[in-house]
Amino acid sequence: MEKQKAIKTSSSSVERKRLGFRKLKEIFHRLKKSTLAMIGLAIIVLLVLTAIFADYIAPYDYSTNDLKNQYAMPSKEHILGTDEFGRDIFSRIVYGSRISLQVGFISVGIALTLGVIIGASSGFYGGKVDMILMRFIDILQSLPDILMAIAIMAALGPGLSNLMIAVGLASIPGYAKIIRSSVLSIKDNEFVEAARANGSSDFRIIVKHIIPNCLAPIIVQATLGVAYAIINAAGLSFIGLGLEPPTPEWGAMLSSGRGYIRDYPHMTMFPGLAIVIVIFALNVLGDGLRDALDPKLKQ
């Protein structure tokens, strides 16, 4: 009897996995219809590969000074030129992709985790919990996210982990509000009632039944969120509150090249272009995912 039950459970989980895989395939099929989204996806894949294989792709070390080659314009030896210390700009951009990706994904992870906890509790429990949590979110939202990040950086001081925490914490309100509204639209559905009747705890209902059903807006917001996180982190480094030299962060590179813009514009041109390309890719991928995950919205 128990053996039969075990077989039944395992076959239902296999079935569920198969269904999930089929759904993913369907979403990817719809995503493929958007050329721009596919270009965006290709750029992001390329960026991830660049970050992983930076040691093999970058022709020079990102921090080695070469004072004989200061301010070199783009050439065969240095395809994007060199900076004020003779460091190869292409190599620094390649290594900088690691930082941008790290900041983008980890800060979104922080924002998403806390946003899900706040938004889901607020929407699920309602009443006083909702009132208190949403007033807290309103207070956070009364400052533009970059300014909240600046305030947090002022408290924590410069550094990569602090930058990720600051950018992540500053973007919690957006996630919390989206998740709350999704939970509100789902929590009265019959499958939630059924789970409650089965004796599932609130935590289990939220984690197993509600959150998987509001994944679409979360995924879209997270994709666009990575773009905002990269821009905000670069902005903070640009004004001197994020990462400090010689870290090859794109915003910090722009900031140090700023003083030489009249004579050596390549020092600011290429790191800026790298930021724009990545933000473009994440934006079009986010738009494509929105249409692919919610075809009704597109119609």
Next chain:
Amino acid sequence: MSKYILKRILLLIPVIIGVSFIVFALLELSPGDPVRNILGTNADPKEVEALREEMGLNDPFLVRYGRFLKNMIINRDLGDSYLTRTPVVDEIFMRAKPTVILAALSISVAIILGIPIGIISAVKQYSIFDNVTMVIALLGICMPVFWLGLLLILLFSVKLGLLPSSGFNSFSQMILPSLALGAQSVSVITRMTRSSMLEVIRSDHIRTARAKGQKENVVILSHALGNALIPILTTIGTQFGQLLGGAVMTEVIFSIPGVGRLMVDSIKMRDVPMVLGCILFVAVSFAIVNLVVDILYSFVDPRIKSKFS
């Protein structure tokens, strides 16, 4: 309606108190000792202790916050700068003008360009104009203000020599910063106007207006735009917040002596009261803009007005 406005103004108070508490608590965590910053690292410990006592830094956190709040609400005083020893409020009022002008000019650029372009794009959907505009708008959204600012300096100041690259005293000095800061908002407002107009243009009342023989201009500008304005107004409100954030970068790039630059400089110098004052200034400005947008809703949509009358 006045009841609604009064309610909204009263709601600002807890928000401002909340922001001040969060920022006050955050700055409490900031590394470094303000007294050592003022007197120097080699200062006499007795002097350090005396100044700490004088500045009230030996009191518990909540006592200090309570004192700050009392001074802010009753005396409209945000304390003195650790560095210049001048009142924070005076310094902020002195620096507020360029920031407010910059934000106002940028949002004006965004509205003047964004709404008409969005309307034309919607009316001529899928035309060459629409496609080109949407590509430019997408690029505009992807371009960070700090890079666009540098590109504008490179083109208009360095290469063409047409406009100055720093300062904020004459109109010519205001052009590049306003364009750099407003560009992203132009893109966002254009996209929002287009999609909002597209939704309205297909609705029945527009078809009815056309069937009654109304001129196309009247149909678009009066019947369609009037009904598409609510999401556009919301976007303008949120964009203003983004502009206040972006103003920090713009002021740094173009060396504008505004509140944003004052904030960045104060953070670097660990001037806690000044940082707190600057952040509160932005929070209050943002809240006032949102209040104005909410009031404007009632003029655009009579249903909202009737709810509160």
